[in-house]
Amino acid sequence: MEKDLKDIVPIVITPFDDELKLDEVSLQRHVEFCVACGGKGLVGPANASEFSTLSDAERQRWLEIVVSAAQGVPVVASVTSGHLQPAIDLARFAIDTGVAAIMSMPPPLLKPDTAGCVAFFTDLASSIAPTPLIVQNYAPPLGTPLSSATLAKLCEQVDNIEYIKEELPPETRMISSTLAAVGDACRGIFGGQGGIYLIDEFRRGAIGNMPGGHMTDVLVDIWELLLKGSEEEARHLHHQLQPLMTLERLYGVAIYKQILKRRGAFTTARRRAPGGELDRFDLHELEAAFKLAEPHIRIRSEG
Numbered sequence: 001m002e003k004d005l006k007d008i009v010p011i012v013i014t015p016f017d018d019e020l021k022l023d024e025v026s027l028q029r030h031v032e033f034c035v036a037c038g039g040k041g042l043v044g045p046a047n048a049s050e051f052s053t054l055s056d057a058e059r060q061r062w063l064e065i066v067v068s069a070a071q072g073v074p075v076v077a078s079v080t081s082g083h084l085q086p087a088i089d090l091a092r093f094a095i096d097t098g099v100a101a102i103m104s105m106p107p108p109l110l111k112p113d114t115a116g117c118v119a120f121f122t123d124l125a126s127s128i129a130p131t132p133l134i135v136q137n138y139a140p141p142l143g144t145p146l147s148s149a150t151l152a153k154l155c156e157q158v159d160n161i162e163y164i165k166e167e168l169p170p171e172t173r174m175i176s177s178t179l180a181a182v183g184d185a186c187r188g189i190f191g192g193q194g195g196i197y198l199i200d201e202f203r204r205g206a207i208g209n210m211p212g213g214h215m216t217d218v219l220v221d222i223w224e225l226l227l228k229g230s231e232e233e234a235r236h237l238h239h240q241l242q243p244l245m246t247l248e249r250l251y252g253v254a255i256y257k258q259i260l261k262r263r264g265a266f267t268t269a270r271r272r273a274p275g276g277e278l279d280r281f282d283l284h285e286l287e288a289a290f291k292l293a294e295p296h297i298r299i300r301s302e303g
Contacts, residue, residue, distance in 0.1 A: 004187055005074060005101060005132075005163060008195075008220045009041035010034045010213030011048040012066055013256050016270045022058050023267060024065055030213065030265045031069035037216035037299045040208070042070055043103065046078035047142065048212045048253060053272035056086070060093055067098045074100035076134060076210075082109050084120055088127045095131050103134035103165065106144040114150055125158045132162040134190075137178075139168055148174065152181035165210055167192035172200045179205050195219050196245045199238055202226045212248070214259040215241060217298040240296055243289035247282070254278055258286060264300050 012034065015026035034042055045051040045062050054062065067075050077094035079102055081087040091102045104124060106117045125133040135154060137146050145168050146154075154161050164182070166189050168174050175189050182189075188207030191197060195211040198219065211219055218241060225234035248255045257269035258278065278286065 003074075004207070005041050005076070006188060006207040007040040008038070008216060008223050009043055009076065009190065009208055009210050010037075010039045010216045010219075011046050011210055012042050012044040012213050013253065013260060013266075014045060014049045014051075014054065014062065015257070015260070015266045016268065016272060018268055018270060020270055020272055022054075022061065024061075026266045026268075027062065027065050028069040030260065031066050032071075033260075033263070033265045033299060034213045034216050035069075035071055035073050038220035039073065039213070039216050041074045041076060041100070042066060042213075043076045043210050044078055046080075046103070046136075046210075047138075048256060049078070050253060050271060050273050051078060051080065056090070059090060060097075063094050063097050063099065076101045076103050078103045078136075079124075080105045080108065080136070082107050084123055087124055091124065091128050091131075095128060099131075101132040101134055101163070102128055103136055105136045105138050105142070108142050108144070111144055114146065117144055117146055118150065118154060121154055121161060122158050125160050129160045132160055132187075133158075134163040134165055135161060136165045137168045137174070138192075143168070148178040148181040151178050152183075152185060155182050155185040162187045163190065164188075165190045165192055166206075172197050172204055175201055175206050176204045194245055194248050195222075196242070196249070198222060199226065199231070199235060212253075212256045214256045214263070215244070215293065215297070218293065218296050221296070221298070237296060240292050243285075244293050247286055247289055251275065251278065251282065255286065258283075259290065262290065263297070 015023040017023045077099040079087045079090040191201035191209045260266040
C-alpha cells in the first residue's frame, strides 16, 4: 500500500431488496455516500456487512461493485471464513479486483488456539504478500481473542501484517497495551465498536476507526476536530451521537439500515441477519436519537 491507511474507514453495509437479494444499485450508492462523507477507505464485507449471510459468489460480486464505485479510495476486503483456504481464495480474488489490503479474524467456527491463530495469520499473509494484512481482534463468540504479546509477535515476524483492528474489551486499554507491545512493528491500530469509544481511542494512539458506514460524515468531523486539537468540540459532537450508538449496541445492523434508508442510500432496511423487526418502542427511540444527530449530518445520498 503506497499510503498509510488511517482516519475514519467505514464499513460498507450490505443492502438487500424486498426479496432479500443483493441490491447492487443501493450498494453502489452507499459506497458513493461514504466517499462523499469523507471516508478515507472502505471495509467489507465484514460483520456489519452481514458477511456470514452472503454466498461466496455474492461476496465476490460485492467486492467488484465496491471497488468499482470507490473512485480510487482504498478498499479493505474482509475475508473471514470457515477455514484458511476459502479465506485465501477470497483474498486473492479481492486483490485481483483491486483492493488495497486484506482483513480477517481467525476462523470463527473452528476456534483455533493461540498457536493455530498465529499459523492462520502467518499462512494467510504469506499467500497474499506483499498486500497488507489487517488482523481483526474480536471478542467471542464470533472472535478468538489474541493477547497483545501474540499480536506483537505476528507483526514482528510477518512483514505484511501491517495493521490491527482492535475490538477486544476493554478495547481502549487493549489499544494501549498492544501499542506498547508492538512498537513500530506495525503501521497502526484501528478501533471499532462503531466509534463509541472514538475519543479515548484517539488519545491512546489509535490511527483511526472502522465504524458502520451510516454516520460517516459526523464521525469524520469528530476525527478532524481531534486531529486539530479541538477535543472539547469533538466531545460535544460525539455526545450528540451517543444515544444512536447505544441503540446500535442493542440492534446492530437493523439500526444501520434504518438510518441508511432514511438518508437515501438504501431502498429498504431488509436484512438477512436474525433478530426480528424493530418494534414501535425501538422506532420511537431511534426517532429521538436520530433527531439529536440529524443537525450534524452533511451529506444526503441521491437515492
